[in-house]
Amino acid sequence: MPIIANRTASGKPEQPAIQITDVHLTLASTAGPVNILNGITLAIPKGEAVALLGPSGSGKSSLLMVAAGLEAATSGRVAVAGRELTGLSEDALARFRREHVGIVFQAFHLVPSMTALENVAVPLELAGVTDAFTRARRALETAGLGHRVSHYPGQLSGGEQQRVALARAIVHDPEILFADEPTGNLDGATGAQVMELLFALKARSNATLFLVTHEEALAHRCDRTLRMKDGLIVADSADVPAPPAAEGVRPLVARASGPHAAGDGRVTR
Ligand SMILES: Nc1ncnc2c1ncn2[C@@H]1O[C@H](COP(=O)(O)OP(=O)(O)OP(=O)(O)O)[C@@H](O)[C@H]1O
Numbered sequence: 001m002p003i004i005a006n007r008t009a010s011g012k013p014e015q016p017a018i019q020i021t022d023v024h025l026t027l028a029s030t031a032g033p034v035n036i037l038n039g040i041t042l043a044i045p046k047g048e049a050v051a052l053l054g055p056s057g058s059g060k061s062s063l064l065m066v067a068a069g070l071e072a073a074t075s076g077r078v079a080v081a082g083r084e085l086t087g088l089s090e091d092a093l094a095r096f097r098r099e100h101v102g103i104v105f106q107a108f109h110l111v112p113s114m115t116a117l118e119n120v121a122v123p124l125e126l127a128g129v130t131d132a133f134t135r136a137r138r139a140l141e142t143a144g145l146g147h148r149v150s151h152y153p154g155q156l157s158g159g160e161q162q163r164v165a166l167a168r169a170i171v172h173d174p175e176i177l178f179a180d181e182p183t184g185n186l187d188g189a190t191g192a193q194v195m196e197l198l199f200a201l202k203a204r205s206n207a208t209l210f211l212v213t214h215e216e217a218l219a220h221r222c223d224r225t226l227r228m229k230d231g232l233i234v235a236d237s238a239d240v241p242a243p244p245a246a247e248g249v250r251p252l253v254a255r256a257s258g259p260h261a262a263g264d265g266r267v268t269r
């Protein structure tokens with residue numbers, strides 16, 4: 001696990017944007033309990049762009065839901081944007097999401113009976129923000145949709161709908177942006193435009209980005225790549241391998257790897 005060395009001006013170590021410690025998630029199903037997350041420990045520093053890859057069913061969306069405060073972990077600790085989410089009530093979690101995170105899903109999730117402007121403004125208004133409509137209009141302009149504010153989702157293309165969803169995700173200046181396959185329902189060219197916008201919005205606010213994707217090319221644009229399998233993180237590009245021993249210097253202990261590795265530095269035969 002990487003050591004988080006970022007420090008604040010006072011010299012104190014900076015808290016990660018996301019700190020997940022030994023998180024398990026088990027959900028009930030008709031066939032009995034399903035173990036979905038099996039002990040995830042992860043720290044994501046502020047401002048980092050992280051891509052989460054893995055086969056279908058490996059638990060990517062579930063991990064995003066837990067980190068975004070949409071799903072409570074069965075056990076373990078989740079601290080996001082300096083807030084401990086463990087044990088929070090539904091209301092407290094909703095308030096946390098409204099204040100600290102922006103979330104974009106593959107399926108847009110816009111309210112069909114509301115205009116683009118209302119879709120972005122209403123959550124803000126419900127949170128008691130007085131200039132909700134002004135801010136929503138500005139967010140839609142940033143997303144390149146200033147000319148579509150009065151359109152209903154059904155009158156917008158898929159790419160435009162996802163831009164509305166992005167405007168809604170950033171209108172309150174969240175510290176962390178979560179995106180779950182945000183281009184999964186879009187054609188290649190439209191998806192590329194939406195991703196450009198997502199990365200631009202991230203850069204503009206220096207938000208932390210947690211991006212679930214199946215696309216290696218998108219993962220390469222992120223600072224760090226995590227890979228999941230069977231509810232576990234099985235690879236983390238931040239885990240830098242130890243440098244090889246200098247030329248002519250024999251290591252005291254052979255570095256073990258492959259099928260003969262005993263896992264503790266010994267090499268078995
Ligand atoms: N509400 C639920 N009840 C029971 N099992 C669930 C529930 N939601 C998800 N699962 C199971 O949890 C596992 C992980 O699901 P998840 O949606 O997190 O996978 P994913 O990696 O996001 O997959 P995909 O790439 O297809 O989106 C799957 O086996 C899924 O069937």
Ligand SMILES: [Mg+2]
Pocket residue numbers: 060061062180
């Ligand atoms: Mg998923």
